[in-house]
Amino acid sequence: MLLMIPGPVQLHERIIRAMARQMIGHRTADFSEILAFCVDVLKEVFGTSGDICLISGSGTAGMEAAIASFSNVKKIATIENGKFGERLGEIASRYTEVERLQFPWGESVDLDAVKRAFDNGCEAIAFVHNETSTGILNPAKEIARIAKEYDALVIMDAITSAGGDYVKMDEWGVDVAIVGSQKCLGAPPGLAAVAVTDRAWDCYNENCPYYLDLAAYRKKLKDMQTPYTPAVPLFFALAEALKIIKEEGLENRIQRHRILSAAVRKWAVEAGLELFPNLNEYSSYSNTVTAIKMPEGISDGELRGALRKEYGILISGGQGDLKGKIFRIGTMGNVGKFETVSTLAALEDILSRKKLINPALEYAQILLRDLP
């Protein structure tokens, strides 16, 4: 099965092989060397000189670690224009007062509302950079800029952007950011990296969950260890995935993600389909996952079922209320032009048979032509 979902992504053969190793002790120099390498490359991926805390757990664990550890604020604002934004609000509600800035899923963020939240006393903001559920890229730089006018803490979910799109924490003024292993980094699921700058510790909450207490992770970083037993095989895999990123070069990788998603969008538009996000001057389409409205005349089960059964390709449907209304194609991690063309060709075949679209594969192919 070819995975074209927005994570877990297809693994490079080298990463699969990297996991096929006997265990090592996690309090050994061998493990520390692996961890140090991961920390080093992740700093580049996040664009920060801050600490990198590696948690054995999903991206959600990373988000909760970030919010809970730095929840010593009077009030936090959460931006919610999709499923993962809403999750931020739910998590934050367990720790402090929250002003939930709710927009319909797929709508762009209203920056005036962000400003008003700070005027209303919010001392921190948490938001999703790349909202996977809707295929929208929220304006991280602008949100951080506004927050910094109020000296507020900025927590950014970069779970599906870091490694595949620009994330420049230090330059933008993002204090805490999170990435998941199984998205643009191209590793298997099960690890979350939280990048933490010094500013964040002003808001440290010592009553956060024990397992997700980033102070414990930071302390153990001095010995290049983790506070609790790490998921060793996933570290083998992540190190190999990051080695591949180094070889490709972060800038090349980001350009590849941009071209792949542009090709998907170009195909969709030329085929007569409609992209789901409703953009404004600050937002943009995601460069790692594309959300397309389900055309009339075919159901989600028919479309994705045929893709799976006839072609062995897995894409995602809509989540929550968007179930049946959109489908989503991930172009993340180690996905290349062949996988992307195959997916679009298969979709085109299924949708053309029902005369629901105009053939448009060539438009995508033109964009992909020069991709290595």
Next chain:
Amino acid sequence: MLLMIPGPVQLHERIIRAMARQMIGHRTADFSEILAFCVDVLKEVFGTSGDICLISGSGTAGMEAAIASFSNVKKIATIENGKFGERLGEIASRYTEVERLQFPWGESVDLDAVKRAFDNGCEAIAFVHNETSTGILNPAKEIARIAKEYDALVIMDAITSAGGDYVKMDEWGVDVAIVGSQKCLGAPPGLAAVAVTDRAWDCYNENCPYYLDLAAYRKKLKDMQTPYTPAVPLFFALAEALKIIKEEGLENRIQRHRILSAAVRKWAVEAGLELFPNLNEYSSYSNTVTAIKMPEGISDGELRGALRKEYGILISGGQGDLKGKIFRIGTMGNVGKFETVSTLAALEDILSRKKLINPALEYAQILLRDLP
């Protein structure tokens, strides 16, 4: 390097191969099938008909999930006669009032003190079954029996006992128990399974951490899924490890663990070394890890260093205040008689050279002779 530490344990070749697989979607029937198999075998391992929640995270994540999710009690007692018992107290303190029953590390639990805790109003108790830091097996059955006289909730850390020693939740009256993947189950680290009986939900705390909220795990079990993206390769590995357990048979496996640890103890005593735990009529030596006092005349660095450098064998030292005072040999998971004899022979060589012990390998070998 041969791992004879109390986890992560050496992996069976089949488990290594099981991880060397391409990713699959985590919302697919393929993943549900793997999860269902794990749940099924783990019920047998725990001796329960309760729910099995599988968390992507370390054993500590599992313990915190158990304590936090069921912390809606006036006061909880924690039994602390080692490092992991103390950790329970630290975790519980973040959620409710705690009566910490503290004993010197390696001492046995005083059951009268347990009784008094309930007399003082504790409505729950959390304890470590097999205290890895000291090599002692706490009297689970007796503790649960006392708790049940008071209708108190019983949470048991079975992280290093389940799969290698008897754990009979339903029979003993244990309401919640936890196992780690990288101990007696023989899988790599990174997964924790929490077994939850119906009784536990009387104490459900909806303000527990989002990622560790067992209600979310239980809800998703209906579709045989996990609430957040699971660490897929570790599930491949765990399923294979549990398949090996089924093939060996749980009872055979427990007997193997008992014989291996008995051989280590026999060797130590006959060699003139001293076992660390101080037993009473209710406690016993751990059947999965043996803690031995460091003899005078050699340092921890010398002993474990020589073992590592000359023989390629890794054992553990003491933790916390026990650093340098004890060494610990794990006989967990897929370890067999050859690994155990090799480790004891190597230790005997190093210690005999310094004339610190009497040769005693034959005593261990007699016990191991009939082991398959």
